Amino acid sequence: MATRLSDVAARAGVSVKTVSNVINDYPHITAHTRAKVEAAIADLDYRPNVSARSLRKGRSDFIALAIPEMASPYFAELGAAFSRAAKRRGITVLIEQTEGEPAAEQMILDGMRGQLIDGIVFSPITSSPAKISAAVGSGKPIVLLGERTTGGTFDHVAVDSVQAAYDATTHLISLGRRRIAAIGVGGGGASGTGAVRRRGYRKALKAAGLPHDPELELAGTGYHRLDGAASMRALLELPEPPDAVFCFNDLLALGALRTLADAGLSVPDDVAVVGFDDIEDGRYHSPSLTTISPDKEWLADQTVALLLERIAGSGEAARRNLTVPYTLEIRESTAGLEGR
Numbered sequence: 321m322a323t324r325l326s327d328v329a330a331r332a333g334v335s336v337k338t339v340s341n342v343i344n345d346y347p348h349i350t351a352h353t354r355a356k357v358e359a360a361i362a363d364l365d366y367r368p369n370v371s372a373r374s375l376r377k378g379r380s381d382f383i384a385l386a387i388p389e390m391a392s393p394y395f396a397e398l399g400a401a402f403s404r405a406a407k408r409r410g411i412t413v414l415i416e417q418t419e420g421e422p423a424a425e426q427m428i429l430d431g432m433r434g435q436l437i438d439g440i441v442f443s444p445i446t447s448s449p450a451k452i453s454a455a456v457g458s459g460k461p462i463v464l465l466g467e468r469t470t471g472g473t474f475d476h477v478a479v480d481s482v483q484a485a486y487d488a489t490t491h492l493i494s495l496g497r498r499r500i501a502a503i504g505v506g507g508g509g510a511s512g513t514g515a516v517r518r519r520g521y522r523k524a525l526k527a528a529g530l531p532h533d534p535e536l537e538l539a540g541t542g543y544h545r546l547d548g549a550a551s552m553r554a555l556l557e558l559p560e561p562p563d564a565v566f567c568f569n570d571l572l573a574l575g576a577l578r579t580l581a582d583a584g585l586s587v588p589d590d591v592a593v594v595g596f597d598d599i600e601d602g603r604y605h606s607p608s609l610t611t612i613s614p615d616k617e618w619l620a621d622q623t624v625a626l627l628l629e630r631i632a633g634s635g636e637a638a639r640r641n642l643t644v645p646y647t648l649e650i651r652e653s654t655a656g657l658e659g660r
C-alpha cells in the first residue's frame with residue numbers, strides 16, 4: 321500500500337497539515353520541524369500524489385517543451401538550458417519530439433487542454449499561426465519559438481534571423497569573398513528558417529553591390545550533416561564554384577566542411593564557411609566553425625519566465641515578442657589559424 325500523508329505525520333510526530341506545509345515549502349516552518357518531516361518522508365519513501373496536489377494548487381508545476389528533434393545538437397543544448405531555467409524556479413520540463421509531423425504537432429496543441437501541464441513552449445514546423453492561435457484560445461498558455469512570426473495571438477521568442485544572416489554574410493564579404501553560396505534556403509514556407517535567413521543573406525549581397533546567383537542558393541532536403549555535404553558537392557561541381565558558403569545551421573556547415581576536406585580544399589583559403597547555432601561540435605571541429613551564436617541560456621530563461629507570467633495570469637496583456645541576443649563567433653573556418 322502506498323505511503324499516505326498521515327503515515328508521514330505519525331512518523332514525524334506532527335500534524336498532517338504540518339507535513340503538507342513542508343511539502344509545499346510553506347516558509348513559516350521551523351528548521352527542526354522541517355528536518356523531522358523530511359526525515360520521515362525519506363524513511364517512508366513518500367511520494368506526493370501529483371494529481372491531487374495539482375487540483376489543490378490549481379497547477380501542476382510541469383511545463384512542456386515541444387521541439388522538432390531531440391537528436392539535433394542545437395535542440396539538445398536548448399533542452400538542457402530549459403531544464404536549468406525551470407529547475408531554478410522549482411518546476412519541471414517535459415520534452416516532446418514532434419519530428420515536424422503535422423499529426424504530432426496537432427497532438428501537442430490538443431494536449432494543451434489537458435491537466436498534466438500548465439503551459440507549453442512550442443517550436444513548430446508545420447502548424448500555422450491560425451491553428452496555434454485557436455489552440456491558445458481554448459487551452460493552456462503557450463510561448464512560440466522559431467521563425468514563424470506572421471499573425472497569431474501568442475507570445476514569441478526568436479533570434480532576429482534576418483539581421484543575423486546579414487551579419488554572417490557581411491563577414492564573408494569583408495574577407496574579400498564575392499561568390500558566396502547559401503545552403504539551407506528551402507523548407508518551412510515563406511516564414512520558415514530558410515526563407516527568413518535567405519532574406520538576410522540577399523540583403524547583405526545587395527548592400528555590397530553583389531548579385532544573388534540562384535545557382536549558389538541550395539535548398540537541400542533537410543538541415544543535417546548529410547544535406548550540407550550533398551549541397552557542397554553540388555556547389556563544387558559548378559563551372560565556377562563559390563569562394564565562401566553561409567550555411568543556415570551548424571550541421572549543414574559541418575557536412576560542407578567534410579566535403580571540402582574530401583575534395584582536398586583548404587578552409588578558409590579556398591572556401592570560407594559560416595554556420596548558425598554555435599553547437600559544441602562546431603567549436604571543437606578542425607577547423608573550428610565561425611557561426612552565429614544565439615544566447616541559449618537567455619532564450620531559455622526569458623521564455624520560461626514569460627510562460628510562468630502567463631500561467632499566473634500576470635504580466636502584460638498584449639502578446640510579447642522577445643528578441644534573443646546573439647554574437648558572431650569568428651573562428652578558424654573564416655579566420656584561419658592565424659586569426660584565432
